Amino acid sequence: MNEISELQEIIDNSDNIVFFGGAGVSTESGIPDFRSERGIFKSLEKYGHSPEYLVSHTYYMNHPEEFFNYYKENLIFKDAMPNPAHLKLAELEKAGKLKAVITQNIDGLHQKAGSKNVLELHGSIHRNYCEFCKMEYDLDFILRNEGVPRCECGGIVKPDVVLYEEPLNNDVLSSSINYIANADTLIIGGTSLVVYPAAGLINYFNGSKLVLINKSETPYDNLASLVINEAIGETLEQIKIE
Numbered sequence: 001m002n003e004i005s006e007l008q009e010i011i012d013n014s015d016n017i018v019f020f021g022g023a024g025v026s027t028e029s030g031i032p033d034f035r036s037e038r039g040i041f042k043s044l045e046k047y048g049h050s051p052e053y054l055v056s057h058t059y060y061m062n063h064p065e066e067f068f069n070y071y072k073e074n075l076i077f078k079d080a081m082p083n084p085a086h087l088k089l090a091e092l093e094k095a096g097k098l099k100a101v102i103t104q105n106i107d108g109l110h111q112k113a114g115s116k117n118v119l120e121l122h123g124s125i126h127r128n129y130c131e132f133c134k135m136e137y138d139l140d141f142i143l144r145n146e147g148v149p150r151c152e153c154g155g156i157v158k159p160d161v162v163l164y165e166e167p168l169n170n171d172v173l174s175s176s177i178n179y180i181a182n183a184d185t186l187i188i189g190g191t192s193l194v195v196y197p198a199a200g201l202i203n204y205f206n207g208s209k210l211v212l213i214n215k216s217e218t219p220y221d222n223l224a225s226l227v228i229n230e231a232i233g234e235t236l237e238q239i240k241i242e
Helices: 004-014 057-062 064-074 086-095 109-113 140-145 170-181 198-202 232-236
Strands: 018-019 100-105 118-120 123-131 157-161 185-189 209-213 226-228
Touching: 004 209, 004 226, 004 232, 018 086, 057 064, 064 140, 064 170, 086 109, 100 170, 109 157, 118 123, 118 170, 123 140, 140 157, 170 198, 185 232, 209 232
Parallel strands: 018 100, 018 185, 100 118, 185 209, 209 226
Antiparallel strands: 123 157
């Protein structure tokens, strides 16, 4: 049995699937990841700081104008469209098999593809709020404001994105743990499983089938029922849903 046939059989026999995805889910939509040879972190030498510092809470607080310039140039891909991975996951949810998508991505492509129950561990570029009065703003507001975007009250409008040094949202994290703990199948795709605390979510899985789909090896390959070292979109588009 080849890998796709094995994945098809696992999905056919599962009614409580949870998907956990990383940056690799969106690379096939033209959004670069962080750590691969073509990733965002490889292109940041011109900024004179470590990549982690450029997307840290400290940098945001101390250099807000430079932060927003970098953020808009490197982390927003407004015209990106869902790829076959996003579309197949939305189809699986519609069929009642997939109960939740848990993502480390901030691009909103799962929702654009039609997924309803999406847990965004690192927030979203599409949600922004005034740090002073909490008024909410959309992505277009951020894009059309040069420099530091400010609310009508004068407060800085911050993207609802988890920066380095900031904690994950407790409600989102707790809900993610609950879905994973109760799933019979956990499919993990497009992530090297090295960034914590998100990578630690795999430890809450108690089900029978763990599937890892990633171009490179992960530290958890030896625990998986099935490992597929291919692109997530190319893999999932071959799955048929009755």
